[in-house]
Amino acid sequence: MRPGANRQPTAEERRRAQRVLLRMPVIVHLTGKTNPIHGFTHTVSASGAMIILAEGLAAGTKFTLENPKTQQRVEVNVVRPAQLSQGGSLVPVEFLSPAPQFWNIFFPVFQNAKSGYPYPGCFCERE
Numbered sequence: 845m846r847p848g849a850n851r852q853p854t855a856e857e858r859r860r861a862q863r864v865l866l867r868m869p870v871i872v873h874l875t876g877k878t879n880p881i882h883g884f885t886h887t888v889s890a891s892g893a894m895i896i897l898a899e900g901l902a903a904g905t906k907f908t909l910e911n912p913k914t915q916q917r918v919e920v921n922v923v924r925p926a927q928l929s930q931g932g933s934l935v936p937v938e939f940l941s942p943a944p945q946f947w948n949i950f951f952p953v954f955q956n957a958k959s960g961y962p963y964p965g966c967f968c969e970r971e
Contacts, residue, residue, distance in 0.1 A: 846911065863887040863894075864949065870895055871910040873917070883932070892938035900926025900933035904958075909937065911946055918943040940953040 866888045872881040872895075883897040893909075901907070903920040919940040926933035944951065 863889050864950070866935075866947065866949070868947075869912050871912055872897065872901075873908040873910060874905075875907065883935075885947075886931075886934060888947045888949065890944055891942075892923070892936070893947075895935050895937060896929070896932045897956055900928075901935050904939050906940070910915075911948070914946075914948055916946055918946050 864887060866885055868885050868888075869894075870883050870885055872883060874881070881897055883895050886894040886896050888894075895909075901922045903922050903925050907920060907922075908917050910917045911921045920937040921940055923936045924940050927933045928934075939946070
């Protein structure tokens with residue numbers, strides 16, 4: 845038996861998608877609100893993002909997230925309560941349906957050499 849074969853996977857190995865540090869503008873469209881909320885990404889992944897907003901949103905809040913660079917929109921869900929940071933509230937969101945090209949980044953999937961778990965990686969930004 846290999847050493848460590850019975851160990852639990854780390855949090856990074858359990859992630860559905862690799863996180864990539866990327867600061868870009870986003871627009872939040874809440875149902876029933878006429879004015880959108882402008883914010884920025886902190887990190888992005890193939891399955892969602894951590895976004896920075898002036899005020900937090902409650903866990904379970906569903907809204908439309910817009911990438912103003914591409915004008916694409918996707919439905920998202922706030923997965924946990926926001927955390928306060930110096931730049932505002934960090935709001936973790938997940939896509940409600942797959943949107944692999946929403947961030948205009950290529951997230952290929954490859955096997956993690958140490959654990960054998962699928963591990964999406966990010967190699968380049970699309971032009």
